[in-house]
Amino acid sequence: MLDRYGVGSDTAAALLMAAGDNPERMASEASFAALCGVSPAGRGVSRATMNRATAVLTEWDSRVTESPAEALQRQHREELAEARRKLQESRRKCRRLQDQLDAAAIVITTLLAEQAAMQKQEARRTAAVIPLGRSHAIHE
Known part of the structure; x- marks a missing residue:
């Protein structure tokens, strides 16, 4: 046949x-x-x-x-569409995480700069020499 x-x-x-x-x-x-x-x-x-x-x-x-080959093609198209949907969702999630990481890096850089400025200011303040009077120095 x-x-x-x-x-x-x-x-x-x-x-x-x-x-x-x-x-x-x-x-x-x-x-x-x-x-x-x-x-x-x-x-x-x-x-x-x-x-x-x-x-x-x-x-x-x-x-x-719908032959078996067509059914298999349809199934593959559906699986491909699902994989594409998942890929798009993963890309969106990666973009969100990258945005959060960028924001955290900016905050950390700002905090480090502020800390360095405060340390310099503190160093200047404690490095100042205060002259002591003679009478005060003899008692010590």
């Missing part, structure tokens, strides 16, 4: 499922088409048979519309 043009593994599997476990039920291609519900409708065909054919064709279309 797979040697036929246009018949792939999905099509062959669906046809074999339609044939069932009794291949002797099909004496010709016409009987196989009738079993699948795709034979041309003749004058003696009932409405029930036509409805069954329509149902079989609808089921066939639903199976053929």
Whole structure:
């Protein structure tokens, strides 16, 4: 069956499922088409048979519309979209953390500069020599 043009593994599997476990039920291609519900409708065909054919064709279309490869592609597209969303969220988080780090660096630099200025001011204040009077120096 797979040697036929246009018949792939999905099509062959669906046809074999339609044939069932009794291949002797099909004496010709016409009987196989009738079993699948795709034979041309003749004058003696009932409405029930036509409805069954329509149902079989609808089921066939639903199976053929998304092959396993298409389902896998769809799944990969969904996974890729999720990965992209997570990547964007991670980038936003990294930007926030970088902004916080930059702010902390500015605060630390400012505090260090203020500390150095205060230390210089304190050093000048304690380095001043206060002359003592002679009378005060003799008592010591």
